[in-house]
Amino acid sequence: MKTLRTVAAGLAALIAFGLAGCGGERTDNDTGDRAGTVTGPITVFAAASLTESFTTIGKQFEAAHPGTTVTFNFAGSSALATQINEGAPADVFASASPKNLAVVVDAGNSEGRPTTFVKNQLVIAVAKGNPKGVAGLAGLTEPDVKVALCAEAVPCGAAAKAAIEAAGVKVTPVTLEQDVKAALAKVKLGEVDAALVYRTDAKAAAADVDAVEFPESAKAINDYPIVALKNAKNGAGAQAFIAYVSSPEATKVLTEAGFQAP
Template identity: 55%
Template structure:
């Protein structure tokens, strides 16, 4: 039986910039002054604006609260989304201090545009997993099972790191999969399964873990050939560079790594 594929239209770069900028500006409703930095005493202050891959939402939110606790007078605001859209926003002029991407390829968009300060550093890695409905009623045991005509499967768009990794795993297995939709980021793909609008989705292990009992995870060996490195970088036009560097240091510290690996990320 043939199935119509619903492909989400990719936004133009200017649209991505607009969406990201709105998120960033909306998140900055704080009494802390953006652009503040370290005082003469070395005390940090002001807002740090972080653009981060959607899969980092839970971990970075936790680390943002810890950073504010360690540095009273600071505020960490986040814009989470597909790494490609975030990169487009940065190169389009959206204000941000830090960029944490889900792949070197999307980070390269920013570095090639000259919008990063220094060399990006890999701080974690992430591996794919299949998210199914609770109890795995369709008895999905492998990547090949997703190619069955009776399943409604969702993938991330191929331009998004999770989508590119899924396609790499499929190519390595010489499998062809026609999803019912391509989603803008990994959280959107996972939500389709949580809402029972799809039977399965190829997402990250960290997303399956954060969803709790809303989904069930199925590991597949091909995911080992499509592990994503996550780089983080200070941005050239950072308004609060000292506080931004301190936040990046927290992410890469033993404390930060404990939070990230606890969420299912792999060490770099």
């Protein structure tokens, strides 16, 4: 009986802790409608390849607009589009390709025109020192080179397919990952020898991987569009964040990460 009571008390504590965690995020319901002021939480759904730069930009934005908190959900753009169309609470969507953004726009869930804020292109991420000597896409067809690609529904997978077709080679991957970071992780772990990822992802992981540039990546350049969402709880915040992404401060962060100007 005593143990039962201890367990029950422990469970109650856990639940209380969990609920407190949930509540903390969105208690401030001020949507910032007052003229000129932006405040409250802003939820941004962004492509996995934006993880590092948007995290930095989010902090800068919070510093520039006291009273705001920017929360990110980073995942494959296709997954994010599905989540938004199924009613996930988001204010802004930044996709790694216009195709996945169009899914949200076509479903009538966007607000206003999408704008393209950066471009990105693919590189081959290989283990430090390039032990398999991969020099280009043709190197990925060697039987002893294990390759991870993104699934075709994800922008990096669509770009990889376009680049591979442009090169006229046949690459058989061992796995199709759900976002670019998962593909990169397989290289970092040493489970695959190469993965097609964005130049920016390889740069962010430069301590663990080397990037091999290849000419066909110019045939598969991804535009990154950003748009405010119709069901935004913080419409003013969404507009302010989108405007900030094109500001000189944010552009500097994005350029340093390896993104190209649109």
